[in-house]
Amino acid sequence: DHVMAALLDDLEERGLLENTLVLTLAEFGRTPTINGSLGRDHFGTAWSVSLSGCGIKGGSVYGKTDKDGQTVAEGExxxxxxxxxxxxxxxxxxxxxxxxxxxxxxxxxxxxxxxxEVLA
Structure with missing residues (x-):
């Protein structure tokens, strides 16, 4: 997402990223498939968290889902x-x-x- 990238770039350019933790998360994700109403439902089986900035190893990824995104395959x-x-x-x-x-x-x-694995 270009808005998140712009925020992180701005914090880094100002020397603030090393002292700021930026995170996005929710208590559930959305289904990897479209439902009958052409939308997505709540999906607590596999969800994502994004951490950037202080104390976090940039570019790191932890865990993965199966090929369909339905279940956690590694790192639950x-x-x-x-x-x-x-x-x-x-x-x-x-x-x-x-x-x-x-x-x-x-x-x-x-x-x-x-x-x-994601800590600096």
């Missing part, structure tokens, strides 16, 4: 791993309990790890 992860990756890129310890008053608030569940 969940929201916990996505958020652990975001926190790691931003330099935030996702394994630490933060506190809201006296209540501990974990950022991710125990055992969740970031996707090291």
């Amino acid at each position: 992860i969940g929201a916990g791993e996505v958020f652990a990756t975001i926190y790691q890129a931003l330099g935030i310890d996702h394994q630490k309990d933060y506190h809201l008053g006296a209540r501990p608030v974990p950022l991710t569940n125990p055992g969740i790890k970031p996707v090291a």
Whole structure:
């Protein structure tokens, strides 16, 4: 998408990209096939996340779907791993309990790890 490319180019030209994390994601994707109403339905089976900027290895790709885009063929992860990756890129310890008053608030569940393959 040329608009996203323009944003990333502008941030880089201004020296801001190394300190900025740009991400696009949603809780579901869209079906890889057109439905009977000539549209696409919600599709939680395989979806994409785009991360660019600070802490991210440019040009990296993690995971893939089958040839029809119907199922994850390699590198299936969940929201916990996505958020652990975001926190790691931003330099935030996702394994630490933060506190809201006296209540501990974990950022991710125990055992969740970031996707090291996309981290710089």
